[in-house]
Amino acid sequence: MEDSKTASTAARRPYLSQTPSSSMAGKRVGILGSGDVGQALGRGFAAHGYEVMLGTRSPDKLGEWVEAVDDAGSVGSFAEATAFGDIVVLALNGEGAENALAMAGPEPFAGKLVLDATNPLDFSAGMPPHLFTGAQDSLGERIQAKLSDAHVVKCFNTVTNAQMIDPVFEAEPPKMFICGNDEAAKAETDALLKELGWPGAFDVGDITAARYLEALVPLWVRVGSKLDTYMHAFTVVK
């Protein structure tokens, strides 16, 4: 039975699907990364009916996560999680991302939608972080260049892990900013986001736009420190 919170949320957000859609149900998601983002996305995809494998260098540390997702989740190496996924999600530390991709090898990514949640954050000077990429560069572009046969879509990088699946804001959730080179991959991402509780994707262009989606993050951190919460997201009004 629906509780009152679920019912009122569904009334406000009719795009929320309560059950996996027929197009997505049964799909497998390989998530590279075992930190807060990987674990939160893993739980969220599992709750939406996906089979999930988290990729890590240390599978032994994820026993609690596996218990939390029951039969829907497993753990493997970066290469195993990539091979497992119909969709692959990158939830990797920015500085370690290219090493993790090298460990997985480019082959298992070929032809797949790769959702890139990573940010090139440099905390060496403390908070707030800086970007370690230059103005004409981004981690999204570096990742697409390394995975030339995959369809990389920057996604999830501008919100906290706690809001990535079935977000709840005081206002209507915004569309998720995405970018990437492949139109079909971006259409698939839009449909996926709707299934995961967002009103869809706000497509800001090809993968070079990752420069600006990644650059939003130091601003997002500064805004969060003013708000004293990191549950916020940026939106577009006109």
Ligand SMILES: NC(=O)c1ccc[n+]([C@@H]2O[C@H](COP(=O)([O-])OP(=O)(O)OC[C@H]3O[C@@H](n4cnc5c(N)ncnc54)[C@H](OP(=O)(O)O)[C@@H]3O)[C@@H](O)[C@H]2O)c1
């Ligand atoms: N935290 C958030 O709410 C949030 C929100 C939006 C975007 N992001 C971005 O999402 C990404 C993941 O963030 P996070 O907070 O979950 O965790 P994180 O600590 O930034 O990254 C954890 C993952 O990176 C891997 N890793 C670290 N160094 C590596 C190396 N040298 N070689 C290979 N793999 C390496 C770790 O592998 P092992 O499992 O083997 O240790 C682990 O799986 C980051 O790029 C972050 O900026 C974070």
